[in-house]
Amino acid sequence: MKRTLVAIVFTLSVTGQLSAQERPLWELEEVVVSDIRLKNYAEGHKLNHLSDSTIQHGGTFLTSLLAFHSNIHFKENGYGMVSSPAFRGTNASHTAVVWNGININSPLNGQVDFNTLAPLNYSSVDIRSGGGSVQFGTGAIGGSVHLNNALRFDEHFDHRALIGYGSFDTQKVSYEQGFGNGKWSHSFGVNYLASDNDYAYLKTDRRNQNGEFRNISFNFNAGYVLTDKNVLRLYHQTFTGDRNLSGTLVAPGRSRYEDDRSHTQLEWVNLGQKSVSTLKLAHLYEGFKHFENKDSDTFSEGKVTTLLARYSHDIEFSDAFRLNSYLEYDHYRGEGGSFGSPQRNDVALTALARHKVAADFVYSVGLRKDFSSDFSSPLVFSLDGAYTLSQHYGLQLSASRNFRSPTFNDLYWVPGGNLDLVPENSYQIDLGQVLEFGSMTFNLNGYYIATNDMIRWLPSGSGLWSPSNVDEVRIYGLEGEFTLDYPIQKKQALVVKANYAYTVSEDKATREQLIYVPFHRANASVAYNLSSVRLFYQHLYNGPVSIIGGQLAGYQVANAGITYSSKLGGRIQYEVGLTLNNVFNSYYENVALRPMPNRNIQTQLLLNF
Template sequence: MTKTYPFSAVLLFCFVLGFSQEKEIDTVYIFDNQLKNSKKFQKIETLTEKDLLRNTTNLSEVLRFQSPVYIKENGRGMVSSPSFRGTTAQQTAFIWNGININSIFLGQGDVNNLNLLGYDQLEIKSGGGSVIYGSGAIGGSIHLNNELSFNKGLKSSLFVEGGSYNTFNSFLKTSYSNDKLSVKVSGNFVKSENNYEVPELRNYVNLNGQYDNRNFNLGAAYKINSKNRLSWQTQIYDGNQHFPTSEFGTKTKYTSNTFRSLVAYDFNSKKVNNSFKIAYLKDEFQYFDNIEFPKTSGGISESYFVKNDINYLFNNKLALDVILDYHFDEGEGYKSGIKNVTRHASSLAGLLKWNPKPQFNFEAGIKKDFVDEITTPVLFSFSGKVKVSGWYSFVLNASTNFRYPSFNDLYWQPGGNLDLKPETSKQLEVGNNFKYKNFKLNITPYYIHLINMIQWLPTSSGYWSPVNTNKVESYGLESQLDFEKSFGKNKTKLSVGYLYTHSKNLETNKLLMYVPLHKIYGNASYSYHFAELYIQAMYNGLTHTTSNEKRSEALNPYFVMNSGVNLQFLKQYQLGFKVNNIFDQIYETTAYYPLPKRNYSINLLINF
């Protein structure tokens, strides 16, 4: 049954607090402390709330236009899955404030059921990270971060937007902090009829494509003293998607409800930094193959996490980081044969950090996971960074990573396979970082070799079952050029990325489905005084949709551009207007599900 939450009370509370005073900013606390260290060695794309507000449709749009991730979306706002470096959605880890939140049933995250607004920061990390983030962090990880600031006083912001296809989006956030206490509350509501048409492509009409969702976040932190801090982060999400159908097809829908809560205790001294976290996650979903009748499938899961991360500094050149992790999962499916199944999983990881000189940084890691009924590999990682000169630095990353089978893989009836092995990979990347005046250039070739890939195949009994079948080889190049310059009241910013991805099934010698060979994405902005103009563009190359590389079934290359303008007035108000798909491009990211042609939105942002 779909749950509702008292958003009217939340919004009223936020409005009551909506009078602010400025104080000098003290410290900013981010719940994922390991991610900051990863930035020394791996290219991590950081998107702020301002960046997210440029693609407010959903998280899929943000990742499509502002990151190297390929997004496979079954129509606007529908089921959506990511792909890093030619890997699958199950090989991408979603990390909420340092905790892996991939579905224990599917082994992946549905991008459009991870609400966009309500996070202070979104970070996209390419490359393996299983030593730190566990199962699924093979191709890359997407980090949904909340932060809490101290000594900023009382601040509020309200964002409202209306757009094509009867789309309405709203977001309200209020925060208060002094030198001891920090509290932040936010709520988001999105609704769309989503009834767009693409008559040039099979006379497509997005019938029964409406969706709505709401999200609530509450965060708090308290400084006990200069060394000890206690913090809490909670999120509630409620979503409703109607899946597109033909004119005479049966209308279907999908509902999802999520509750996440995390408590952290941090101790920091000159020699020791320790972070202790406990978390509780609950996910419930229901699918209706006819919206006029009761649900036909679904499931409910609960997960409990305990994690301790202690970093000991021997001296200013050598440190040891030890991470202990335990989580317990339990789930029950509806009409899937999954009956009250449980899983205990724990891990021990060590990271040795050595910085012999300012221009040298090294880190070596080892990890062992212990999972019920599953034999897991010992994982290794090595990272090294050498600053050759003021304009060039060289980075080497090597790692082994893995993903253990999901509950559906193991227990779905009929078809579940209790003998599955974890997917494991070995990968290597070489980062080349250049810097000249206002320009930054990153060029990173990479190689991934994956074995025991889990794939569902038809059986002689007439049903599908997962097996460890394929070896996959993926290699390619990620590159990004950034430019930023301010002069007077003028400010310009440019970011352009190019990706080459070659991902092949070594058993069949064929390219993997839904992995484009080429992707180019770019974002540019120019602001003067009270006005800002920005442009987004993305080119996606030929994308195969079948395992035999059938050209007639492939998605054709496409180029899509968006543009928007923001006008600031009376200091507290910003009025924005945006045109999506300026050139009316007809394109698909999933076969038979085109995305909208040219469409519009207008928004208002108030800071008070």
């Protein structure tokens, strides 16, 4: 950690002395996007893009941003505690999280805790619905969430500082810097968050105990133009978290959990007349300490390191046809008291082809084969395309075979790990319709997913929990998305966004809905901009879900807020905002016996200069 901070400070001190230089001959826009696959090979998939302005007002954690702006359902063990996504009725390990082009799901449990991701760390977030194992590897079954850090090479030197305070002694401080001079670009950010998190349990005389948390994250991203055809880019992120783990209505909490993660990625890009070659080298680390008793010095711990190397070549043979192929090597090394010292080596070969048949019809096909030192992975494929029938109406279609590899916990956990596990195997098809009229867009998608050999942890006759490939699951449903961005007058605008999902996710043997998957889920947000004032309202409906031994009631929760922005003089702009969360003071749980916060307030001051 100390070495990382020293390197960041040194780099900033050097870049501050760089003088403006002549812009390169080629178009820089082509190299600020780290994952060319998301840009050029996703015609048949529904993509939901969340821009910087949406992120800025999207809440403290990535969980809250996506809960109100996508069809992803989240299970939270209390506010700020572990948060797991359920994308299209799948499990948490079936959502791939892609950071600047690489999959960062944990090799330990196959998941990412979305309450450890601060939205302000990213310049944009994309949600890609449907299977994506060909492009993004293990776990990309329900969909993928893409965390992007854009690099601007145009001449600029910008700063953004945020300070916030709210209920439960919640404190938030953030600083971001961006610089570019045509030859060099960097962005730097630091985010700090802390809270007593002692909200009241509605309908009781109790409060959330042992829920305190604090975390800090650093981001540094840089790009340097070596020549007119060669660019180097560096992405780095460090997160350190310390949180107590809340109890339940029937059992008080007393444990504590420490996170320590870092992601570093170095990327070289060579630009030809008709091709782009990219070499990525990445080092990913995650470690944890779990204190069963926060007041004790006794803890369990674990860590895992991932080394990644990927070479890709994207070539445009003509205006109608392009091909992307890449070779990736991953080395995983773990160490922990509950899973030993496992290692794994994976090699993946992938090819993607895009064919533009006509101005209104384009399709892509893909193949991927993984070779693992631990098990045999299936050959997976993808086919997707888009057909524009008219100026206002278009169709999207995607079909794919996808997989999820067993994790270190699945294989080696003591006691209970199962070395005989095989990767999960999933087939799916998705048909989407897109309707556009001026500032209004409507999407409707229907999909079907069939999964075999799903890995599930179940108790044996002796009471020992162990994973096995036992489940066959089928999932089908409908998703609707509506967007209206309507300028009323010169200084007025109305923005309306709404999502609805109907999801059936059932065990084929029992025909019962899987636990914690709602049949119905919907959200909507309305924002009205009037000159310097912005008013917004968000509403979420989550239907009842099955749980072990019964059913958890559905709920509705809403947030509302107001911001005022103006200039202090020169380049300095400020925005003050107030958000009222859980406006109607609704009692709700999205995990049984773990109540979520009552009505609360968050204030913030934002400075841009």
